[in-house]
Amino acid sequence: MTVTSTRAKPEGTLPDRTEPAAPRKRRRNPLPYILLLPAVLIVLVDMGYPLLRQITMAFQHFSLEQQFGKPAEFVGLDNFTRVLGDSAFWLTLGRSLAFCLVCAALTMAIGIGGALLLTKLSRPVSVFVQAAMLLAWAMPVLSSLQVFQWIFDSRSGVVDWTLAGLGMQGMAGYNWFSNPLTFFAVAAILVIWMSVPLVVFMVYASVTQIDESMLEASTLDGANGWKQFREITVPTIAPVLLLVTILEIIWDLRVFTQIFILQKNGGITEQTNVLGTYVYQVGLSGGDYGVASATALIMLLITLLLTWRYVTQFLKQGEV
Template sequence: MTLTAPSPSTASVDVPPARRRNWAPYVLILGASLVLLLGMGYPVVWQIITSFQKYGALQQLGGKAPDFVWFANYISIAQNATFWEVTLRSVLFCIVTAAITVVVGVLMALLMTKVPAVVRFILQIALLLAWAMPVIAAMTVWIWLFDRRRGVVNYLLNLIPGVDVGQFNWIGTTPALFFTVAGIIIIWMSVPFVAFSAYAGLTQVSGEVLEASQLDGAGAWQRFRYVMFPVLKPVIAIVLLLNLIWDLRVFAQITLLQDAGPKSTDYDLLGTYIYKTGVAGFDYGAGAAMSIFVLAITIALSWFYVRSLIKEETS
């Protein structure tokens, strides 16, 4: 018997229909992308260009076109010992405040999972009010609390038997006390965000798993370390990164505290020092170069987080 292959004309071949590209997602994100490019891209490009120019008050008023000095501004700030002192102080400040903020925020989230519903509701409202309070209003209250003449802190301390602080100046005595007060204020303003984020993460922890681990003899610390923390780890990573970035660039709180106390560079962080150099000192070129340096630090911090996310996705 002879077998013959079917001719090409009679063979049936299933050809899948051509897939049509769905352009709707690209169209929907186009508007947001344009807003980001115009709203954030233009200032960054302007800062980069200005950092290579000699740009002072005369150029700002349009009296003379800025001259390109290329890397002169960067060389100048690299040789500025005060700038590096402020940078080191800012990095240490943001690390300490961000770490304390995350620890306190996670503890507040754990507390919200343990208290009754009514107490949890009151606590959440209090955190929300603290978070929503405008910076100017909050700083007005905090400066009044630490005021050396009519402050509540000095008043309450003087009520303690054997304690006489008098009219102690919490803001203007030493830089250490100044940044302690500033750290307390910034932590108070940032804890609600961390607490709400961590509480949302804790709601994803299985109650059955927690109950089973408790029946197996796991203590509170072991339940947190082996059951809760793996779920909270991505949340803690992102809120820690955001707080590091926010605290590195803090400006309003330090400026308002300086208005109520000392104004020397010993009490400056990067935000206030850049402002004094660039805007108040009319040296926009040097201020722009410092801003690009802070942007580089921010990108470096973000890159480590993005890289860790990529590793986790790959594994």
């Protein structure tokens, strides 16, 4: 609002307004930029500084002694060669990518399915389902972790009890957290459970915006549900799907809390590390901030690579 009122002053005379030169004038006006300044500053200080610091540290020998005041010395690409030469890093990377892709794919599939289902439900049921999802989504991650640990507890957990009751004798007292595969299965269920609601809400919101007449027309033309979904629903809500997919991939790749807490339960840290916990272990626990920074930079690069196609597509669509 302030922008338009100040703009009106220098323009003064009427005919100017219709002239094509107007956009150039808008660019010269400094006010929008001044208004942008606080936000840009916050982003720079909040994210620019740590990022810069991290990039610097990635090229330094920075361990505990440097943390307590010893000057850090630059070592070129040393940290990077050390990370890339560490087999543990590659194993962790593979594990992380697999975990991320499985979680993101399942989350999207379940989320989209749930959203479409919501459109078919009667109003009270739909409201009930949405309320339940909102609760799941709003639950603090530590609380849900605790609940999941109880559910999968080897002594008193309901899962082992049920499976044993169903006749699977080996499952009585089974420790889910002591085997990497079942460890990640539990972690994936938790991660997916927590991120599905957001996908459902966003997809549901955009699906309800689809023009009903278009769907009706397609029904008259003989399109079935799957065809409608593929030819009408998906193209219409593509921007939302893209955005959510990007977010899911980013979130699932840098998953930390869930794995970190479950590791305390599992006791097999090395076989269950993902990139996030690996960086934490090398950097904060291992006191090697230089190598950890280099790893985190590599992780950032991988995230960009993974999402690059989506990001460019997304930006292109955003301009329409």
